Amino acid sequence: MEKGKQRKIIHVDMDAFYASVEQLDNPELQGKALAVGGSSQRGVVAAASYEARKFGVKSAMSSVIAKRNCPHLIFVKPRFDRYKELSNRIRNIFFEFTDLVEPLSLDEAYLDVTENKKGNPSASLIAREIRQKIFEKTGLTASAGISVNKFIAKVASDYNKPNGQKTVNPEEVENFLEQLEIRKFHGVGKVTADKMYRLGIFTGKDLKEKTLDFLNEHFGKSGKYYYQVVRGVHHSEVKPSRIRKSLGAERTFEENISSEVFMHDRLQNISEEIEKRLTRSKVAGRTITLKIKYSDFTLQTRSKTLQYYISSQELILEAAKELLYQEKMKESVRLLGISLSNLNTDNEEEKEVKKEVAVQLKFDF
Incomplete structure (x- = not known):
């Protein structure tokens, strides 16, 4: 790409992907409030259809609360093989337009179409064509955000969901970000948003008025x-x-666990799963983190960095047990998780050293 040339980035996000696949494959579920995930007392919603979202059902919500919010909610078990199959089909569509595709998950990806295989100067038209092809080849709908960088494109893709798209042209960026509600900024979660509210930051304009020193301080x-x-x-x-x-796995239990003997059994199962994933990915890590969610839903993490890389189930379990005994449990436990980070791939990533381009160039979006 020519030096100083503005990029054209598309963020494609499938609409309620897991739930939409289930509705696609089972016509009886179409138009119904649907949740993909466990329906037991300890289950967690992995995804919710738009019909369910109207009742406040959302991903990561416990199935008990989801059912309380939406009594007629239908639960279905996830079928990840099917989701991966369709995800690969969708990804192949992306490659028809550009080789610069960065998948974020099974249902979303960034595309750099500044210089694309179709020779189309309009990123907005490319996004529309991609969404149309996805629908024709899978029967599923997707939304898209189009702008000059990944951050704005991701924020924009959520604007006209479902089955829509939004373009933020270079000359519109400043106004778009100033008017944006702070909770819609990618990277600002609920805790950070609440903190910003307390500091009088409600919109992008409010955020922009704060100095770098102020933001670093808080x-x-x-x-x-x-x-x-x-x-x-x-x-x-x-x-x-x-x-x-990082790479990890976790388990939510049918009943709360207070016995450390039972916790050992669960940690062994989790560490075995992580070893399989590490082997498939051909990676190892040095930092191990134990995640503990208690019966009162409070969350605690304990970490340890080793002097060497590990990938075997035995060493992962040994480190996890050590973290388990690091301090006394304050409540019975409903979830345990192990993750491995500081991977041996970290040194392969090149550091980005980019000079800020002061003047934004206009082009056909």
Whole structure:
């Protein structure tokens, strides 16, 4: 790409992907309030149809609360093989337009179409064609955001969901970000949003008025990120082969566990699953993190960094047990998880050193 040339980035996000696949394959579920995930007392919603979302059902919600919010909610078990099959079909469509495709998950990806295989100068028309092809080849709908960088494209893709798209042209970036509600900024979760509210930050304009020193003081390392993105500065490139930062697994139990003997059994099962995933990905890690969710839903993590890389079930379990005994449990436990980070792929990632381009170039979006 020519130096100083503005990029054209598309963020494609499938609409309620898991739930939509289930409705696609089973016509009787179409138009119904549907949740993909466990229906037991300890189950968790993995995805919800738009019909269910109207009742406040959302992913990561316990099935008990979901059922309380929506008594007529239908639960179905996830079929990840089917989701992967359709995800691969969708990804092949992306490659018809560009090789610069960065998958984020099975149902979303970034595409850099600045220079594309179709020779189409309009990223908006490319996004529309991609969405149409996805529908023709899978029967599923997708939404898209189009703009000058990944951050704005991702925010924009959520604007006209489902089955819509939004383009933020270069000359519209400043106004778009200033009017954006702070909770819609990608990277601002509920806890951070509440903190910003207390500091009088409700919109992008409010955020933009804060100095870098102020943001660093209140948000630490994230301060610089917030300072830059609200000004449209986000240099992260679309990376076709994303480098994995961590790998893990977790289990929610049918009944709360208070016995450490039972916890050992669960940790052994989890560590075996992680070993399989590490082997498939051909990676190892040095930092192990134990995740504990108690019966009162409070969450605790305990971490340890080793001097060497590990990938075997035995060593993962040994480190996890050590973290388990690090301090006394305060309540019975409903969930345990283990993750491995500081992977041996980290040193392969090149550091991004980009100069900020002061003048934004206009082009056909």
